[in-house]
Amino acid sequence: MGEKRKYKARKPGGGRKKLKPEYDAGKNLKRQMESAVALYDSEMSLQAIADALVLNPIKVRKLLITAGVYESDVAEKVQHTFNNYRETQSYKDAILSTASALKLSKASVTSYLPYEKGVYFPSTTSTEKISVAAERQRRYRAVRKLRTEPTEEHLWDAVLVYSGVRFKTYSGLPFSYEVRKGRNGEYTKELWIDRRENSKSLAWSSVLLALGNVKEVGAVVDRPKALGDIRGVTYIYGMFYRLGLINVPDEVKEKMKHPKNHKK
Known part of the structure; x- marks a missing residue:
């Protein structure tokens, strides 16, 4: 057997390098959200915005909900119900409970909620942080x-x-x-x-x-x-x-x- 190699301490911040170091999911989400809000502000429909940004209309709606500018009776009811369950349940369980209570699919419930990761701008967010x-x-x-x-x-x-x-x-x-x-x-x-x-x-x-x-x-x-x-x-x-x-x-x-x- 060969000589055992001496242990070399790992440098802080070491590890596998990112394939795309310039990629930032949060920034990309924020950029998409601001583009969707700008078009929505010009009174374009969800489908028209989706076509312009090459996105699914459901994703456009979710972006607008995350930005705090989209409202509808369904969205308000889903978010209110989800927030009530979320006080005592995990995120996943709260979605399932909301779906059961409102007789909606899990996907439908999720589509009316803001993005869990990334930037979320509820109605109380400081104006300095929104477009x-x-x-x-x-x-x-x-x-x-x-x-x-x-x-x-x-x-x-x-x-x-x-x-x-x-x-x-x-x-x-x-x-x-x-x-x-x-x-x-x-x-x-x-x-x-x-x-x-x-x-x-x-x-x-x-x-x-x-x-x-x-x-x-x-x-x-x-x-x-x-x-x-x-x-x-x-x-x-x-x-x-x-x-x-x-x-x-x-x-x-x-x-x-x-x-x-x-x-x-």
């Missing part, structure tokens, strides 16, 4: 829901997605607001109005008082005080007009007109 098209879709959906059903929940959803966006007051002064998180990581029910050097807080209770005084969605409200003698109503008036809850007199519209670039 401009996805952000625009998110705002469109939030405002549509609010105008259809002006509840506190829908108003809060709209307020969150419009954080940092420029508004204008009755007199045409620009402002924006920020919604901050507390120590527990949850959003506080308080809006911080940014007006030049000063920041003022606007209580959520004040916003709800004004919401209660909106008699008809889209109706003309002559002036801020018509929404009530509420602290910060000047800002609430500008927000409600931008969100479509109220309309304003014609002579005021030009002053409250917003530029195409909504960000500061």
